[in-house]
Amino acid sequence: MTKRQNWAWAVAAVAFVALIGAAGFRATPGALIEPLRAEFGWSTATVGFAVSVNLLLYGLTAPFAAALMERFGVRRVVACALTVVAIGSGLTVFMTTSWQLVLLWGVLVGLGTGSMALAFVATITGRWFVKHRGLVTGVLTAGGATGQLVFLPIMASMAETSGWRSAALLVSAAALATVPLVLLFLREYPVDLGATPYGGDAIVPRPTVTSGAARRAVTALTTAARTGPFWFLAGGFAICGATTNGLVGTHFIPAAHDHGMPTTTAAGLLALVGVFDIVGTIFSGWLTDRVDSRILLAAYYALRGASLLLLPQLFHASVHPSMLVFIVFYGLDWVATVPPTVALCREVFGLSAPVVFGWVFASHQIGAAIAATAAGLVRDSFGNYAPAWYVAGFLSIGAAVLSMRVRRSPALAGGAEQAPGDLTPQGARG
Structure with a gap:
């Protein structure tokens, strides 16, 4: 293994740190709902709507960000995204009305974090790794969990002792501090260094991008949407x-x-969910290199559904052992779904997988946005969250069924890859 090829690990390490820097805001909403309600008198549904806008834009930005990374480079897009997150989070200290919360938390931070979404992970692993792709996908995905682990207790503590504004400023500073690292050390393609992807046998030339970023993202969606696997993956x-x-x-x-x-x-x-999420996601990546991804997804979703159906009985004023068991289990399962989903996108859609996965991830965030607002409305209407937990449990079991319906590409057996720019799903070829 050459030293140049080992650059893949350096790029993965910088991507991991960048994902941690962007993850600060992901830990913020849950910790700041109560302080914002106390200061401004906003309802849970009002704050939940701002979070929904953030989650929606976070998802819808992802496929365009993946295409922009192909057009303008990963380094530029990621640096700009982190700067937007810093601006959006920093300006919240001046807000006085709920529409400003929606604009800053929802729009600005949503666009910034969306450009640092899991399509970024798919781009890095697709370009830099042949061997250990699933494992590296798991490690990078865990970067978000690590950010949650690092920031969430700090956010909650600062909100209680120093006020929520100090917590928002900390998120802004963390995102800005990551920008120089990205600009200095993140590289675009192995071929730029005269190297092969890690585990690869030959240098892979840069793909030729023949259309604009927006056009490529929309073309990828319209092509993928004509196939069943896309809708099963997106629905799950x-x-x-x-x-x-x-x-x-x-x-x-x-x-x-x-x-x-x-x-x-x-x-x-x-x-603590974040702690076990790191373990679960990395282990899921390792399993993805060895086990049918459909089976993994079905198992993850079914077990998640069972745990959510039990959750309403586990809440108490103090932490009971049963709640700790839920936290450990849910942490292991939290984003363990990502490595097998990325793998299935790659198997079906080849080199177009990062952009297609961006759209699949957009569906993830659409679901998250609906749930964030709907759960707030449930709380305001019924005085508790129990109906939301039950509905989520049954939906998860449905996702397990959808996962088993994804057909793997016939081209997989021959190890075929798509040519650059070819958006035809492998499994859809005649």
């Missing part, structure tokens, strides 16, 4: 987003607070 991932970022990530802390649990304790539990 929409439920994934609804049951993680939209519901648990946004509403677990206020739900626990409804049962008398202190906010900092609930934030600590959610951070």
Whole structure:
């Protein structure tokens, strides 16, 4: 293995740090719902709507960001995205009305974090790795969980001791601090260094991008949308987003607070989800290199559904052992779905997988956005979150069924890849 080929690990390390820097805001909403309600008198649904706008744009930006990375380069897009996150989070300290919350939390931070979404992970692993793709996908995906782990307890503690504005400024500073690292060390393609992808046998030339970023993203969607596998993957991932970022990530802390649990304790539990998420996602990546991805997805979704159906009975004013069991289990499962989903996109859509996965991820965030607002409305209407947990549990079981219906590409057996610029799904070829 040459030193130049080992650059793949350096690029992956910088991407991991960048994902942590962007993850600060992902930990913010759940920890700040109660402080914002207390200061401004906003309802849970109002704050939940701002989070929904953020989640929606976070997802819809992803496929265009993947295409922009192909057109203008990963380094430029990621540096700009981190700067936008810093600006959006920093300006929240001046807001006084709910529309400003929607503009800053929802629009600006949504666009910035969307450009740092999982399509970025698919781009890095697709360009730089042949061997250990699944494992590296798991490690990079865990970067978001690590950010949650690092920031969430700090966010909750600062919100209680120094006020929520200091927490927002910390997120802004973390995102800005990551920009120089990205500009200095992130590289675009192995061929730029005269190297092969890690585990590859030959230098891969840069693909020729023949259309604009927006056109390529839309073309990828219209082509993929004509196939069944795309809709099964998108439907399952929409439920994934609804049951993680939209519901648990946004509403677990206020739900626990409804049962008398202190906010900092609930934030600590959610951070613990992040600890086990790292383990679960990396292990899922390792399994993805060895096990049928459809089976993995079905198992993850079915087990998640069972755990959510039990969750309403686990909330208490203090932390009981049963809740700790849920936290450990849910953490292992949190984004374990990402490596097999990326793998299935690659198997079906070849070199177009990063852009197509961007659209699949958009469905993830649409589901998350709907859940964030819907759960807030449930809380305001019924006085508790129980109906939301039950619906999420049954939806997860449905996602398991959708996952098993994804047909793997016949080209997979021959190890075929698509030519650059060819957006025809491998499984759809005649």
